[in-house]
Amino acid sequence: MKHLLLGSAAFATLLGASCSTPAAYIDPNGNQMIVDVDQINLQEFAMAADNMVDSMIDSPVFKEIEDRPVYLMIDKVTNNTSQRFDVDLLTKKIRVKLNKSGQVRTLLNFGSAAEAEAPGARALNQEDEFLKKKDPAARKRPNLTLSGKILEDRARSGNIKQASYIFQLSLTTLDGEAIWEDEKTITKQGSKSRVGF
């Protein structure tokens, strides 16, 4: 009886050790990331951002604006999904790519981004305007604003779950004219999460 118990315990330990996966670094841009139907995964924000930037650059939108450089203000991007995440996971990636492309510079002294990202710059700007009597109208103004929504749609058939995440973005001029709009849908189907895609 003792031998049987000892044997079973040793076997269970061995089995446990062989089944567990030790932590390791993986490439966040690689295809080893976990794919989970129940939530938007990091790589999907990157996929959506890459697609959106490709679409913006492929459109004549930046060529149409005569004033150079083009200043972009990040307006409201609403998360209308059932999950809680920071929309900067999408917008920051888009901003970085546009900035690297040399097409756009982001203005952080306007809009909701200013309070969160560049409060110091905004305060200094206001101080200059007050002390040096700088005309607030002379402040750099954005040519374009980026706004959008992230939506979610879910369906189920037996054990199979399906989740679609819809990324909608618009570039709008200060006159309110949407000069570029696009929508990217990412759909996942499955019954459980998996490693790699």
Next chain:
Amino acid sequence: MKKLLLCSLLAAAFGSSCAHDVNEITAANNQARRDIVKDKRFEPDTTLSNKLLCYGINEGETDSGFRKINLELANDSNSTLAVNYKCEWYDDSGFCLNADAQWRTFVMSGRERKSLTLVAPSPKAHDFRFKVIETK
């Protein structure tokens, strides 16, 4: 009788899981003028290169002067093919401009042909390297 039932069940199961191929109709004389790029290939995954055919890379420029390429791809198998792809762009000194490019997924039905357009991340982009791997 039991064998007959089993056979018909198997046939039904096979029939329902069988993927459909894609039929297509195009104009006999294409109007588009294509600037076809001569390509060089390194294909260690022969299983994938037998299934996924690239029968032309067309290049052009966006209005803002960014290089773009259009790959004409075909799924040469009868089943749905899902691949991950990314395109690395290099400047004229050979430096990679987007080493952090994310793998994206591309799905094709059986015998389907699809175009894939990729835009350079910067007007400095000169050369490209298109990478493709079958999904897990």
